[in-house]
Amino acid sequence: MNAKKILLLCTILVTSCDISYFDNEIEMKWSGDLNMPIGQIYYTLTDLFQELDINDIREDSEGNLSFNYIESISEGENSNYNVVIEDFSTFIEIETPLTPAVFSAAGVSSPHTIVNSEIAPGIPNPLIGGKKISEQVIHKFELSKSLTGASFNGGQLILNIVSNFSVDVNITIEIPSLTTKSGNTTYQASQIIKNTGAQLKIPLENYNTDLTHNGVNFEQTTNNIVINFLAEFDFKLGDTVKENDKISLSANLTSAKTEVIYGDFKQESFSVSSQSFPIDFFNNFGKGAVTFANPEMKIKATNGYGFPIGINLSSIRAENETSSLNLRYDGDQNQENMIIVNGIETYSSSATPVITEIIIDKTNSNFSDLLSLKPSEIILDVIGNANPINKLPNLNFFASINSGFEAELEIEVPLEVKFENIELSRSIEFNNGEDTKNLVNFILVLNTENSIPLSGNLEVIFLNNGVDLNVAKSFIAFDAAEIDSNGKSSGYKTTYTEVAFSENDLEKIKTATAIDIKCTLNSPEGKNEVKLLGINDIVVNVATKVNIKL
Amino acid sequence: MKIYTFTLTTLLFFIVNRTKAQNTLSFYNLGDYVVQTQNVSAVYLPKNNFTLGLPGIGFNINNPFKLNEFLIKNNATNKLETNFDNLLLNTKALNQSTIHINANIFMLAFKTKKGSISLFANSKLVSNVQYTDQTIEVAANGINDFDLKNNQLNTTGYHEIGLGITHQFLKDKLAIGLRLKYLNGIAHASLKNNASLGLEIDDTNQNWNITATSASLRTSGISNEEKSYFTGNNGFGIDIGATYQVSEKWAVELNINDIGTINWSENNTNYNIKDTAGTIYSGVDLDIDGSIQDEIESALNTVFNATETIENFSTKLTTKTYFSAKYYANKKNVFSTVFANSTVFGKSVTNYALGYNRLHKKTTYGLLTSIDSQDKKIKLGGNAAVNIGVFQMYVATDNFFNTFKKVEEITQSTISMGVNLTF
Numbered sequence: 001m002n003a004k005k006i007l008l009l010c011t012i013l014v015t016s017c018d019i020s021y022f023d024n025e026i027e028m029k030w031s032g033d034l035n036m037p038i039g040q041i042y043y044t045l046t047d048l049f050q051e052l053d054i055n056d057i058r059e060d061s062e063g064n065l066s067f068n069y070i071e072s073i074s075e076g077e078n079s080n081y082n083v084v085i086e087d088f089s090t091f092i093e094i095e096t097p098l099t100p101a102v103f104s105a106a107g108v109s110s111p112h113t114i115v116n117s118e119i120a121p122g123i124p125n126p127l128i129g130g131k132k133i134s135e136q137v138i139h140k141f142e143l144s145k146s147l148t149g150a151s152f153n154g155g156q157l158i159l160n161i162v163s164n165f166s167v168d169v170n171i172t173i174e175i176p177s178l179t180t181k182s183g184n185t186t187y188q189a190s191q192i193i194k195n196t197g198a199q200l201k202i203p204l205e206n207y208n209t210d211l212t213h214n215g216v217n218f219e220q221t222t223n224n225i226v227i228n229f230l231a232e233f234d235f236k237l238g239d240t241v242k243e244n245d246k247i248s249l250s251a252n253l254t255s256a257k258t259e260v261i262y263g264d265f266k267q268e269s270f271s272v273s274s275q276s277f278p279i280d281f282f283n284n285f286g287k288g289a290v291t292f293a294n295p296e297m298k299i300k301a302t303n304g305y306g307f308p309i310g311i312n313l314s315s316i317r318a319e320n321e322t323s324s325l326n327l328r329y330d331g332d333q334n335q336e337n338m339i340i341v342n343g344i345e346t347y348s349s350s351a352t353p354v355i356t357e358i359i360i361d362k363t364n365s366n367f368s369d370l371l372s373l374k375p376s377e378i379i380l381d382v383i384g385n386a387n388p389i390n391k392l393p394n395l396n397f398f399a400s401i402n403s404g405f406e407a408e409l410e411i412e413v414p415l416e417v418k419f420e421n422i423e424l425s426r427s428i429e430f431n432n433g434e435d436t437k438n439l440v441n442f443i444l445v446l447n448t449e450n451s452i453p454l455s456g457n458l459e460v461i462f463l464n465n466g467v468d469l470n471v472a473k474s475f476i477a478f479d480a481a482e483i484d485s486n487g488k489s490s491g492y493k494t495t496y497t498e499v500a501f502s503e504n505d506l507e508k509i510k511t512a513t514a515i516d517i518k519c520t521l522n523s524p525e526g527k528n529e530v531k532l533l534g535i536n537d538i539v540v541n542v543a544t545k546v547n548i549k550l
Numbered sequence: 551m552k553i554y555t556f557t558l559t560t561l562l563f564f565i566v567n568r569t570k571a572q573n574t575l576s577f578y579n580l581g582d583y584v585v586q587t588q589n590v591s592a593v594y595l596p597k598n599n600f601t602l603g604l605p606g607i608g609f610n611i612n613n614p615f616k617l618n619e620f621l622i623k624n625n626a627t628n629k630l631e632t633n634f635d636n637l638l639l640n641t642k643a644l645n646q647s648t649i650h651i652n653a654n655i656f657m658l659a660f661k662t663k664k665g666s667i668s669l670f671a672n673s674k675l676v677s678n679v680q681y682t683d684q685t686i687e688v689a690a691n692g693i694n695d696f697d698l699k700n701n702q703l704n705t706t707g708y709h710e711i712g713l714g715i716t717h718q719f720l721k722d723k724l725a726i727g728l729r730l731k732y733l734n735g736i737a738h739a740s741l742k743n744n745a746s747l748g749l750e751i752d753d754t755n756q757n758w759n760i761t762a763t764s765a766s767l768r769t770s771g772i773s774n775e776e777k778s779y780f781t782g783n784n785g786f787g788i789d790i791g792a793t794y795q796v797s798e799k800w801a802v803e804l805n806i807n808d809i810g811t812i813n814w815s816e817n818n819t820n821y822n823i824k825d826t827a828g829t830i831y832s833g834v835d836l837d838i839d840g841s842i843q844d845e846i847e848s849a850l851n852t853v854f855n856a857t858e859t860i861e862n863f864s865t866k867l868t869t870k871t872y873f874s875a876k877y878y879a880n881k882k883n884v885f886s887t888v889f890a891n892s893t894v895f896g897k898s899v900t901n902y903a904l905g906y907n908r909l910h911k912k913t914t915y916g917l918l919t920s921i922d923s924q925d926k927k928i929k930l931g932g933n934a935a936v937n938i939g940v941f942q943m944y945v946a947t948d949n950f951f952n953t954f955k956k957v958e959e960i961t962q963s964t965i966s967m968g969v970n971l972t973f
Contacts, residue, residue, distance in 0.1 A: 021958040032692025039833030543756030
């Protein structure tokens, strides 16, 4: 073989290599599994409530949960109890006892200066001698209430005595309606009045008044003030007398201020402000029934007034979007739907308000039913009145300085509860459709360890701008933990769930814009209310089994 | 992303370099006729006074699968689609592959009175990979239980520039050749010996139990940093050989090639997973404000205890030894037996060959049948070096039938060829 033939052979061999295979474009194709744990979510029940924006949950030292709301009710405008004793003036006049008949009997005419002790021998002059005349004036105040008394802390009573007698007149003024605060003695003043008159000023701040005097006795009437006016004369030789002599008393009460008034306020309405407060515990609750074992509403009322107040609770109601239910309370045998808030029985400036506590629970009301309504709001539209038990008369008082009325409502609902298909819903924006584009099959693996005595079914709904994509998945997320005889969780319940998404499902999910998640909670089957503890927890281990296709 | 880079890099090397060690026995038999044989035999007693080697190529591949077993043609799209499942079907429990490429950039040789002097520049890729069917199973099926053991990787790309001298002694009976080589590393990737990585997935909660031993991948020059032709990874190597003319009819030859070291100091990234007898990965806390994906990546890095370092390291070249005995029946015909040996991942791989060459003044051609210690298959190869004027063409292969198959059907191929100017 010569060189040329060898060269030809080599050329043929080298050029015979067929590399047309590489003319084709290479495309990466791959499918495989990715089985891996994603992570864990750990929630105590307390955490879960916080996650649901329920912030009114309280946990006691034993871990018992309750949701609590506190709301205050204050009084409205009750100025009608503050009765003002208005200014008044009254007038008493005593005319001379030396009437024209006396002058005639004396054989003289008025005016006359007594010069003879006898008009005839042995016959004394009738103009000479002592005389007493008394008058009484009763002023009845026009007041809105029937007051029996008061204690003044301001104002004055001015007594003006005017006399045109040319002789001295010994007058006595007694006001049985006024007694001193210091000695509880009746006001009385005596004075000899010259023909110029006199004025007496009584500072009322030193006096109490009893308005029950009818001119004869006390405790006979109300709103009365009585003034007795007594004039004593002693005519003597040399006195000049007239038949028209008189002495008068005018009494003017001005700017009276009272520290306290007493009386019977009857069953006067008592204004209490309306309140309402939201109950956000149920905000996340959808359909389903919830029953609480021992909910209660504690009313702690503070009454600084001198009369009991009745509060009608029948207008307290629970409202949700579609319905409402009024409270029915029968804790007081005499007054349906009424609670009685006692007042201060005896006035003193240092008297402390009376606190009355009343618990409204399932034994005396339908309060549990109000909560089963899953209300969004509790309306406290209460009505009040004084003297709910009318004693005829009622011994009430009203102090100008008082602590007023206030009531604190504390709703405490221990989470000893029965859930029947209670739905919790949440909507989540979803824009991760592109992340699923290479997934052929997707299995979500959930392993839960649950010590909450509630089971949970999850429904996951994928939506495109509100339109259901029909890829909903419903599955048991966690089974309820077993409970002990006290209704408390007795351990952990493990649940294994696989949720499979087919390639077709994933194709639809790519277009999803939102995910609605519904969690349906149920108490253990066949059990009554269970106690939910803050330490009850759930651990959700999330893993995936994915088939990826590139 | 450290662990992803690690995994990706590993897979990349597994996929691309599915070849195993082989030698160029037929090319070796071209001997003194072709200057490029100095790359396998340091002794060069040229037939020509002066040779200028033009760029040529020599490569040996030994692949445990055919390309069309992995790249399946889709007749509908006319595209070649990767198919790891098919690859897995054709994968043995333990697979070894080699790819050696020697690109002769420049070669200059002068004949001297007692031998030769040559200057040369080559670019080489030496890649040895060993992988198990478990590895392919991961590539094919994704992340399930796996236990990756007995996987080995050692790939080095480098330039060598050097000077070769052959000198005859003992009345020209003994010829000793020595080549001194400056080495410049281009890229490197190697797994630490006995590296293993295991994953056991709990059926119920999918938790990962991770085991790792010596899981360390050293790399250099494979990052995205801008590369220059020469790097700062310097080394030195030698080839040494000797022939001895025992008698007029018999001659023996011994060559030890690629004794040397490259110090990798530039653009290094070493990926390490801390040894663990069992670390559980159970996911992350999902109650966070940030990205869960970021959290998972961070947690995986923590669980794998993956670290990246840039420390320098050195690697030895894959040394090959040739021993041959030649029987010159007459001046025109020579019979040879060749033993070629190299050590790959601690195991010796030996090829045996019997060859015949017809000898002319400046032309030679011949046949060679060889068998290697691993697959025990007999292969038929041949070689030729032909001069036409000043042009010398050479070609050599150890396996006719594989080399000239369609490229997608080839599993083993050895060919060296090029053109020289000889004077």
